Amino acid sequence: TICLDGTWQVAEGQLDVMPKAFDHTAPVPGLLDMATPEFDTPGIVPTPAQRGKPWERQNYADPLREAFWYRRTFKINAPESNVAMLKVNKAFFGTCVFLNGHKVGTNPFNFTPGWFDLKPYIKTDGSENELVIRVGASLAQIPLSVTDGWDPEKARYVPGIYDSVTLIVTSTPHVVNVQTVPDLDNKSVRAVIELANTGTTEIAPQVRAVVREAKSGRVVGETVVEAKSFRPVTIAETTNLRPGGKGRVDTTIKIADPHWWSPEDPFLYELIVDTGADTYKTRFAMRSFKTDPASGRVLLNGKPYYLRGSNVCVFRYSEDPLRGDTMWDREWVRKLHRQFKDMHWNSLRYCIGFPPEMWYEIADEEGILIQDEFPIWYSWWPHGTMHGWPDQITADSLANEFTQWMRDRWNHPCVVIWDAQNETNNDTILAEVIGRVRGLDLSNRPWDNGWGTTQSPSDISEYHPYRCSPQFPRPFSLSIFEQESGVPDTGPKQGGHPPRIINEYGWLWLKRDGTPTSLSRPIYESLFGPDAKPEVLRNYYARTLAAQTEFWRSRRKCAGVMHFCGLGHFRPNGITCDNFTDLASLTFDPYFYKYVRDSFAPVGVVVDLWKEQVEPATLLPVPVIVVNDLDTPFSGGVSLRMEQDGKTVWRQTKQASVKPFGTGTTQFQVQFPNEPAKCELIAEIRGHNNDAVRSYRVIDVRVSGEAHGGLLSNGGLESGLTGTDKARMIIFEPLDEESGSAVGPGGKMDHWTTWGPGVLFYSEFGLTIETRAVKFWHSDSGMFQQFDVTAGKDYAFSVEVLNSTVRKEKETLKVWKGYLRAEFYDDSLNRISSTDLDAYD
Known part of the structure; x- marks a missing residue:
């Protein structure tokens, strides 16, 4: 096997005309935005509207070129070989191979290897070969019958040979593919070996298979498969491999003292298959899933x-x-x-x-x-x-x-x-x-x-x-x-x-x-x-x-x-x-x-409390769960402590045992402070390898409805009317429903910031701006205003909700429900409280 990775010459142009000059270079593997000198914006960038229409990919063409062409030369001195296969592991967008001026073949796929038979055109006498590989410049070059890797969250599709290119030069019979099937119960590996004969004479194949440890090279298993075990694929009633024929050897190799593979112990083996004319290697592991x-x-x-x-x-x-x-x-x-x-x-x-x-x-x-x-x-x-x-x-x-x-x-x-x-x-x-x-x-x-x-x-x-x-x-x-x-x-x-x-x-x-x-x-x-x-x-x-x-x-x-x-x-x-x-x-x-x-953590701990607010002086049961992913039991201390302002004000430790692959719950009774405070509960254990593992919950201790800071928000709101001296203006630039253009300053809702899918998905999904009203077509949308407040001072809000406008033909009014909520924050914008003030229906 000869690796052809490295720096290749590259040119841009049309699909059906090979360039005369290759005046750029690019790495293989790599993408064409890595070329030297740089190409002008390789890779198409679909618009937001196009990202929702993958079926129109034939229209998403690169306006500057149809294809990129890679070129390199190589020499092979193997005159006795009768197999020369090129493997292009993966490339965008489609692959076409030329050798010494001859078209060898194409592979339309983008995510699986392309195999190309170079034997009819390759020079194996040590003289120079010219290899050219063409890839499409954009999604438009991919046949509609082939998957394209479409992703609506991608912004750019850059072409290139993004995986290795290798040349396999050998004699026949040669190995086409091997599938290894570990058998842990019988401490063996099954090897299904596909063979081919590109020679001119019939062959009685004999295959030797050796298993060795990948790191040490120690041989741990071996077998020789005689011709009588050979199973032809294309020719019936013979144990020989005829010219142009393919066949399969199915054998099992016992492994001495096998070592299982796992993420904790990734032990690898290597299988070497020898036909007498060709040697094939592949790694595998003794692993079942x-x-x-x-x-x-x-x-x-x-x-x-x-x-x-x-x-x-x-x-x-x-x-x-x-x-x-x-x-x-x-x-x-x-x-x-x-x-x-x-x-x-x-x-x-x-x-x-x-x-x-x-x-x-x-x-x-x-x-x-x-x-x-x-x-x-x-x-x-x-x-x-x-x-x-x-x-x-x-x-x-x-x-x-x-x-x-x-x-x-x-x-x-x-x-x-x-x-x-x-x-x-x-x-x-x-x-x-x-x-x-x-x-x-x-x-x-x-x-x-x-x-x-x-x-x-x-x-x-x-x-x-x-x-x-x-x-x-x-x-x-x-x-x-x-x-x-x-x-x-x-x-x-x-x-x-x-x-x-x-x-x-x-x-x-x-x-x-x-x-x-x-x-x-x-x-x-x-x-x-x-x-x-x-x-x-x-x-x-x-x-x-x-x-x-x-x-x-x-x-x-x-x-x-x-x-x-x-x-x-x-x-x-x-x-x-x-x-x-x-x-x-x-x-x-x-x-x-x-x-x-x-x-x-493989042995983890969980404060199983999901409240974010409790009343002062609350005595609350707090479960702490130990999660054990290991095949050994956990036994040890489970501690829970409460911190205020970074200082521990309460701590308790209990002993716990948890079975392999299980969970166990330890109950604590936690007394929260008598006065409003922000507390943090921290559970801790010593887990796998005696590492400290912690779980954290921040609890807001306060009387329900108590105000501490300043943010007003509402959801599902259809019309708002308010104004404050220190309100912050809109973050998003909404789009006008009919024109699709950004609404100017005169159309903004004073002091309100919109949020929700109406804004998130480019706004054209139904957001309408009028003089003092915002309409949302999605149930999870709303707007908020933010301003400074002073503790001890009263604040009043006036919000009007309208449900009376039909803007589209055959549209009927729907019931609108929503709420008005006040949220309060400290100077670092940490939320202190959240209180629903009113609801509308």
Whole structure:
């Protein structure tokens, strides 16, 4: 195998005309925004309106070029070889290969390898070969029958050969593919070896298979398969491999003193297959992964195992302005995965996009379980005959892509779940394709069908319970978890069942500079107003996300809890983001590291109190839960203390024991202060490796309805009338419903700031501005005004609610319900209280 990675010559141009000059260079693997000298804006940027119309991708063409052409030369001195295969691991957007002026072939797929037979045109006598690879410049070059990685939260689609290019030169019979199937019970590995004969004579294949430890090289198993065990695929009634024929060898190798692979101990083996003419190597591990629907758990190597982790959105990260070459820097990628492990994450979802092959190798080596999600995200839009699914993507086409995906990935021990898609409801195509390809994986990994119908009792159901999303009351309060059972919603539209995995939750994203994203801004505005400092937001985000993590883990209704997201993109109008403050050094936000890391500890602790306010002098039972993900029991002290102004005013410690994979609750009686105060309850244990693990809850001790600061907000409001001397003006620039243009100063609602989906989603979903009225078409919308107050002074508010205007033909009036709420904050914009003053109906 010869690696052809490195610096290639590159040119831009048309699809059907090879350039005469290649006057740029670019790295392979990499993307074309890394070229030298730079190309003029490679990669299309769909408009916000286009992001909602993936079926029109043929119109999203790069206006400057149709294609990019890569070129390099190489020499091979192997005159006796009769196999020369080129593998282009992954490339955007489609691949066409030329060798020495001859067109070799095409691969329309963007996420699976392209294999090209160079033998008819290659020079193997040591003279120079010219290799040219063409990729499409934009989504418009992708056939409509092929998946495109469409993501409505992406802003830019940059082309390029983003994974390695290798040349396999050998003799025949040669190995085409090997699937390893570990058998822990019998301490062996099954090897299904696909062979081909490109020679001119019939061959009686004899195959030697050797297993050795990947690090030490120690041989631990070996077998020789005679010709009589050979099973032809294309030719019947013979044990020989005829010219042009293909066949299969199915053998089992016993392994001496096998060592199981796990995230805690990622022990790897190597299988070497020798045909006498060709040698093939692949890594594997002695690892099993199954589900237990009855218990709702997954089983790793036969034992219950809870998934704790995050998501990597590598295609979104590809548009990050600070990305550089980090995606292809092995040390950076390894450090990234080690940082994830340091967060107590044992699993990741490679989400809406496959990273380069190197990432899977590193996950194998570092010990991280991967939910491998195929880059499909459709069904948001009522288009076509299949509810948003592009009609041209048929079951036949998609099954071909899925087959190539599985064949390329099935020996990686890190890959434990085949994930067919993200948040897509369509079952017409996906259900059929999963059924077609499931049997190809002889290890029988479970499948995840996103929000489609779960296809087998042994499959995973995934959920995205975003409790801070617009479907829930603003401002957000942890008290909503008092009504939660621990069984998540927002998942498969039908057929969902255990095991359940939560692989998205939160909705509290902050950009790396500590400012809200476009989705999370209304949350923080409703909590802290428009001018909160990043430090305040980061502290709130980390504490709140940690508390939500603790809740979902402690209820034990889910086999896994995975935060969103570990790696994303950072852009001014971005929707989500990761939690790094420095990308080069991979430094986490310190609040995130402090609070969220403990919430994912393998032996964790949870203050099981979800109230955020209690009356003075309250005596309250406070449960503290110990969550044990390990296969060994926990026994030790559980302490709970109360702090005011950073000083401990009360502490108690009790002993607790928790069974393996279980939870245990210790009850405390907590006496809260007689006077209004802000208290923090902190539970602590000594967990795995005797590390201190803590859980935190901030409690506002005050008389209900008592005022301490100043913010007024309301939800579902249709008309407002007020004014104060120190009110802050509107943050968002609403759009006029008819013209689509920003409303000028004369049209602003005096002193009010709007929030909610009407503002969030580009405003054209129904927001109307008149002289002194704002109409919202969504139930979770409203506006607030903020001003300074003085303790001890009375304040009066006048709000008029109107429900009388019909602006559209055939529109009828609907009942409007809402409320008026006063919230009060200290000088650091920490919320002190929240009181509903009045309601309207």
